[in-house]
Amino acid sequence: MQSRLLTETVRCVGCRLCEMACSLKHESEFAPWLSRIKVDRTPRTCLAVPSVCRHCADAPCVAACPVDAIKQSPASDVVYIDAVECIGCQQCLDACPYHCIVFDSSRGVALKCDLCNGDPVCARVCPSGAVAFAVSEDGE
Amino acid sequence: MKDTYTVRVLKIDLTTEDVSLDEIGTSEALKFFGGRGLASCLLFRSTTKETDPFGEENPLIFAPGVLVGTCVPTAGRATVVSKSPATGMFMKCSMGGHWGAGLRHAGYDVLIVRGKASRPTLLTVTNTGVQFRNASTYWGLDVREATSKIEADLAIPEVDIACIGPAGERLSRIAAISCSYYHVAARGGLGAVMGSKNLKAIAVHGRVPVKVADPERFWAVSEQARTSVANTGRCKFYGEYGTAGVVVGANAMEALPTQNFRAGSVPDAYGISGQCLAEQNYLVRRESCMACSIMCKRYSATRNAYPGSEAGGPEYETLAALGSGCMLMDTDAVLKANELCNILGLDSISAGSVIQWAFECAERGVLPPEIDDGVGGRVSLKWGDAHAVHTLIEMIAYRRGLGDVLAEGVRRAAQTVGGDSWKWAVEAKGLEQSGVETRMAKAYALAFATNPRGPDHLYGQPMAEFGFSPEGRALVRRLAGDEKFANPIITDHKPKLVAWHEECFAMTDSLGLCSRATLSTYAITPAMMAEMLSAALGVEMTEDGMHEIARRVINLERAFNMREGARRRDDRLPWRVMNEVLPNSKGIRAINSEEELGKMLDEYYELRGWDRETGVPKASTLRDLGLDEVVTDLGLTATDS
Ligand code: SF4
Ligand code: SF4
Ligand code: SF4
Numbered sequence: 001m002q003s004r005l006l007t008e009t010v011r012c013v014g015c016r017l018c019e020m021a022c023s024l025k026h027e028s029e030f031a032p033w034l035s036r037i038k039v040d041r042t043p044r045t046c047l048a049v050p051s052v053c054r055h056c057a058d059a060p061c062v063a064a065c066p067v068d069a070i071k072q073s074p075a076s077d078v079v080y081i082d083a084v085e086c087i088g089c090q091q092c093l094d095a096c097p098y099h100c101i102v103f104d105s106s107r108g109v110a111l112k113c114d115l116c117n118g119d120p121v122c123a124r125v126c127p128s129g130a131v132a133f134a135v136s137e138d139g140e
Numbered sequence: 141m142k143d144t145y146t147v148r149v150l151k152i153d154l155t156t157e158d159v160s161l162d163e164i165g166t167s168e169a170l171k172f173f174g175g176r177g178l179a180s181c182l183l184f185r186s187t188t189k190e191t192d193p194f195g196e197e198n199p200l201i202f203a204p205g206v207l208v209g210t211c212v213p214t215a216g217r218a219t220v221v222s223k224s225p226a227t228g229m230f231m232k233c234s235m236g237g238h239w240g241a242g243l244r245h246a247g248y249d250v251l252i253v254r255g256k257a258s259r260p261t262l263l264t265v266t267n268t269g270v271q272f273r274n275a276s277t278y279w280g281l282d283v284r285e286a287t288s289k290i291e292a293d294l295a296i297p298e299v300d301i302a303c304i305g306p307a308g309e310r311l312s313r314i315a316a317i318s319c320s321y322y323h324v325a326a327r328g329g330l331g332a333v334m335g336s337k338n339l340k341a342i343a344v345h346g347r348v349p350v351k352v353a354d355p356e357r358f359w360a361v362s363e364q365a366r367t368s369v370a371n372t373g374r375c376k377f378y379g380e381y382g383t384a385g386v387v388v389g390a391n392a393m394e395a396l397p398t399q400n401f402r403a404g405s406v407p408d409a410y411g412i413s414g415q416c417l418a419e420q421n422y423l424v425r426r427e428s429c430m431a432c433s434i435m436c437k438r439y440s441a442t443r444n445a446y447p448g449s450e451a452g453g454p455e456y457e458t459l460a461a462l463g464s465g466c467m468l469m470d471t472d473a474v475l476k477a478n479e480l481c482n483i484l485g486l487d488s489i490s491a492g493s494v495i496q497w498a499f500e501c502a503e504r505g506v507l508p509p510e511i512d513d514g515v516g517g518r519v520s521l522k523w524g525d526a527h528a529v530h531t532l533i534e535m536i537a538y539r540r541g542l543g544d545v546l547a548e549g550v551r552r553a554a555q556t557v558g559g560d561s562w563k564w565a566v567e568a569k570g571l572e573q574s575g576v577e578t579r580m581a582k583a584y585a586l587a588f589a590t591n592p593r594g595p596d597h598l599y600g601q602p603m604a605e606f607g608f609s610p611e612g613r614a615l616v617r618r619l620a621g622d623e624k625f626a627n628p629i630i631t632d633h634k635p636k637l638v639a640w641h642e643e644c645f646a647m648t649d650s651l652g653l654c655s656r657a658t659l660s661t662y663a664i665t666p667a668m669m670a671e672m673l674s675a676a677l678g679v680e681m682t683e684d685g686m687h688e689i690a691r692r693v694i695n696l697e698r699a700f701n702m703r704e705g706a707r708r709r710d711d712r713l714p715w716r717v718m719n720e721v722l723p724n725s726k727g728i729r730a731i732n733s734e735e736e737l738g739k740m741l742d743e744y745y746e747l748r749g750w751d752r753e754t755g756v757p758k759a760s761t762l763r764d765l766g767l768d769e770v771v772t773d774l775g776l777t778a779t780d781s
Contacts, residue, residue, distance in 0.1 A: 013428035013437075015430065017433060021211050028355045029351045030349055030350040043320045044287070045439065045450070046321075046425060046427040127428070
């Protein structure tokens with residue numbers, strides 16, 4: 001069984017609830033810059049674009065990591081970072097075509113979406129449906 | 141009380157470029173909630189009766205609510221307080237957008253700006269320090285140009301900017317502060333206070349996390365609040381149509397101020413409604429302030445005229461003031477007017493009000509029917525004239541020709557123009573009335589009269605009286621004992637309703653929530669707010685405790701005005717609504733008579749523990765609330781009770 005977060009940019013209202021829920025869940029505090037989902041805002045035109053990890057089938061970040069700290073779960077396809085093994089080289093940040101990996105400079109580790117173990121809080125709090133959780137049997 | 145919460149107050153003096161930090165502990169901060177309440181207290185303490193709103197000594201205080209930067213729905217708002225150049229009294233405004241969160245991420249909870257810079261200044265407040273930058277190249281630019289240029293020049297990702305336009309620079313008493321481009325601290329001329337300090341903009345940015353005492357408990361209450369917002373019909377309505385969605389209903393109830401409050405409805409309000417914006421593709425996209433799941437904000441564009449005109453909004457108030465108020469029913473033209481107020485930095489309510497008044501002055505022969513626009517053209521002061529509305533907005537912002545008079549606000553303008561023109565200057569305390577026809581809504585009438593800002597909706601907002609929603613009717617049942625009192629044209633139990641709403645508003649502002657969640661829809665209750673505070677700050681707060689703090693805040697803000705000399709006589713409504721019967725088709729003799737308002741005031745003062753004759757809070761009331769310092773400031777003696 002595979003699951004994905006789907007984003008629909010036109011719906012996003014730029015409330016950043018997704019970022020705050022994600023950071024509370026993973027950091028136990030509100031630090032939206034450490035959120036694994038990122039909302040790019042253009043206040044001048046009230047435009048906001050969410051982006052979040054696609055858990056790519058052939059993930060470039062997995063390939064880029066020199067110490068194999070990024071792994072893909074064979075059962076769920078979830079791409080995750082093993083924080084203990086991460087050496088903070090930031091190769092994955094460059095490799096991700098969607099700019100969906102964040103770097104926590106205070107701890108010197110890369111952080112990325114782990115789909116919240118199947119219960120993504122970002123999708124749960126998103127009021128507009130701009131981020132939605134889709135589970136499919138066949139991987140699509 | 142456990143010291144779990146420290147308010148960091150950043151104090152900046154523009155004259156000396158001194159920067160300092162005060163830290164206020166939990167018990168002192170929570171005496172006033174920490175947000176708006178604390179800001180009001182700091183304002184009270186740092187001003188006197190002699191403080192000139194445009195003087196260096198008048199502080200401009202920004203206080204994001206206590207929960208700003210967290211995930212509870214609508215927790216994104218910042219209060220701004222100062223002594224108002226419009227009223228000479230207490231003023232608080234609330235602004236949405238993302239600026240308040242930016243200040244908290246920079247590491248501060250309250251920002252106090254004093255003094256006057258010797259040159260146009262841009263202040264940057266980040267977690268790495270405060271900088272005073274030369275803003276000469278931004279001075280003169282409108283809000284949109286200046287904000288864009290500052291964003292580009294600072295090159296700080298995700299910077300948020302509060303900025304004034306030409307109106308604030310020229311000390312228009314109806315100038316606003318705009319944050320994140322389109323979110324305004326609109327009322328009472330606070331943009332001009334910023335202008336008087338030579339302060340063009342304040343940019344904020346930082347990476348200081350916002351922490352809560354009990355993350356799990358906090359998550360639980362935020363989920364509860366989010367679910368409530370998602371399931372409340374009125375919240376869905378605001379998400380769908382914005383505040384502009386209210387226009388049609390207000391018109392049907394004859395509560396949509398029309399033609400300078402001469403009527404309460406127009407034949408067809410569709411053209412200036414949120415429904416029209418959405419259905420006719422004026423709406424470019426929906427937006428939301430920080431952390432808000434209601435999503436009432438809009439970004440709209442003109443379609444058939446004024447190509448390239450786009451802006452945030454329009455809001456209900458803007459449509460009432462510049463649309464039906466000016467008899468301008470053309471959608472494109474109203475959107476253009478909204479954009480002009482947005483970018484020139486004007487309060488659209490007050491701008492609409494002075495323009496309506498000017499049209500009426502011309503109609504009644506107190507002003508000429510046609511005037512110079514100050515740059516070689518002519519303007520006809522005619523109801524519904526789009527060119528006139530647009531040109532007057534520019535004239536006000538740049539203080540050109542008649543605009544110089546109108547920029548002073550309608551009370552002062554009437555003093556200049558003279559004759560009977562004060563009678564159709566729809567203001568009280570010096571503030572233009574916002575877009576509710578109070579003759580058809582008695583709780584609103586009382587709330588407008590007792591509002592220390594002047595007659596507007598952002599201090600009490602007793603929406604429940606209309607009986608629109610099950611949530612509102614339930615509240616009326618709870619407060620008045622029966623749902624039948626959810627009826628706008630009766631006066632019974634209205635003082636109780638008003639007092640509750642004022643208190644709920646004080647909590648809402650202080651926590652940094654939006655009144656759209658707590659008052660206009662009743663999705664978030666005071667009990668939920670108490671739980672939010674408890675979980676966030678590690679204190680145990682109850683609903684009753686919240687009301688008590690709110691009463692303290694309200695009494696303190698009241699005391700500010702009393703110190704200025706305000707009394708019961710100032711708790712009134714514009715002459716027109718108290719003396720002219722509203723023509724309406726409902727067969728109701730709608731007026732806010734002296735007698736009717738007087739009765740409600742008696743009852744309201746009694747409830748509040750204020751002196752019936754003067755309206756001054758009694759010494760015993762203040763002492764019960766722990767406001768002993770205020771007792772002395774008001775010159776009350778220990779034996780006053
Ligand atoms: S699924 Fe979880 S980890 Fe991934 S972005 Fe959403 S909240 Fe963050
Ligand atoms: S929660 Fe949804 S609407 Fe809000 S910023 Fe995130 S993606 Fe956009
Ligand atoms: S309800 Fe509207 S004004 Fe209030 S916070 Fe949400 S988007 Fe902003």
